[in-house]
Amino acid sequence: MSALLIERASPMMLVQDLGRFGVAHHGLSQGGPLDLHAHCWANKLLNNPPNCATLEITFGNAELIAGQDIWLALCGADMHATIDGQNVQVWSSFLLRKNQSLKLSYPREGLRSYLATAGGFDTPATLQSQSAVLRNDIGKQLIDGDKLNTHDRPFDGSVTHTPACYVPDYPNHIELRMISYGKEHTEIFQTNFTVSQRSDRMGVILDAESPLPPLPGITSEALPIGTVQLPPDGKPIILLNDRQTQGGYYKLGCIMRCDLPKLAQAPPGTQIRIREVDLDTARREWIEFCRFFQSSV
Amino acid sequence: MKRPRIRHLSENSLIMDMSEELDTGLCSQIAALAEAARHELTGVIESVPCATSLYIEFNPLEVEPTDISESLLAMSSNACDYTVGVETIVLPCYYSPDVAPDLLALAEKKKMTVNELISIHSGTTYTVCSIGFAPGFAYLAGLDPRICADRHSTPRQSVASGSVGIAGAQTAVYPRESPGGWQIIGNCPLPLFNIDAEPLSPLRHGMQVRFEPIDQETFLQKGGKLP
16 A cells, blocks of 8 residues: 555646756756755655655645555645645644545645655655656656655654744745856846746746847856856746756856745746845855755755 | 866856867867766766866865865866777668658758768767767767758757757767757667666767768668658
8 A cells, every 4th residue: 555645636746856966967957846945844844854755746736645644744835735624734744644635725825835754755766866857758747646655764743843934935026146157247137027937847937028138159068056048039047957957058147046946936927036146145055055954955 | 278267157066167169189088077076076966078168066065166176177287197098989870861851951952962961971980079958969079061051940849769960060869759950861770878777878978979871771670760
């Protein structure tokens, strides 16, 4: 008997651990949770290490049925989770008893929720990672009727909550800080952008009333997460976890990693402003994040 | 070689620029440096050889950016130590309109016979100057200027697995079926990427590649498929 049955899958439901590393030179994308903050908190609430695989649930509208008593934690967008009609608090751990069903509705704010289980979901690993990267044909989009097993690990059975100071809001206008690669192209800091419909796990495309002036391409090179590319159409692309490994568009800079979770929760239409941050500040905040969760990627 | 330059791209990634322009002679050296950085330096998460540079992603809890920059610069100044013998791989290629929708039109456009086009493409030795776009997709530099060609202005919805294409001054094999805009002149029946295999791909950065024309019978024997 499996631990969890997916009675109804959300429009996009993927297993994600921290990602697949050390294989970018073969052209493989890293994958991993788009909202690293919520993924890490879901694991932390159950005393899991950050690399335990969670379920990344996008757009909500899902139902999961327990095949056994199972400890879960849900972090990220509030999808008005209920068990037998009783509300379940997001950013908390809870027990789902055998045969009970966990129902998720649509998020009013934000886009993605992360469901962790004590010990982590047990799915086949490819090149040392369970992360699904659909564009690399690795892993799968979960569908109705799929079953998930968990790594057997005892949990002491206490309900835990993320302290309120770590629980973010998901407003309809956000500001992202960018490590800038040059002083000459400042239009990006003065433009009002909105998240385009065409955004996905590869990257978020920014629409603007007037596109940015196009800039010539470069010799292709590898790209860190958060890279802000400027293709010839003048609409910047912020590259995310499933990005191509190399690219030759002009690069304006890189959104700092600690700001990417905000972007991961921004549905199409969200207003975006970009401002500059220095590398030292970005690095300090990132190291603080890594130390907090004992994570490195 | 000029002293390489380091650019910090993000909190935990950097690029070491090795040359201004593509220099196929440098590709195997960049590949060897990438290999060495991956295995010898502490805290390296990714080490990716690129056309003119080396990309490094590191664990900020294990290594300081300044330390990793200095180690990389030191390694590159001893770059001769990292120059390995250059391997050559020969890829069989079935050049035929059966599998190559652009072969006839391209030959006509270049005002040459199909056989001339085939002998130019298979008579050149190429260098893997980067791997990207898709897993196992190797950009091969060194295409003869007589057969350089623009991409299709509208990419095809689907290009068959194994398709051998031309774009600009580069040629490549599509390791799997995908959308694509390259001019397709042949098909290579060998699998070039397998997630379950070790190594994942027979192609590596810096390697030399030649194409060997094969007939339909050999193509089918080696596992090639007609559309």
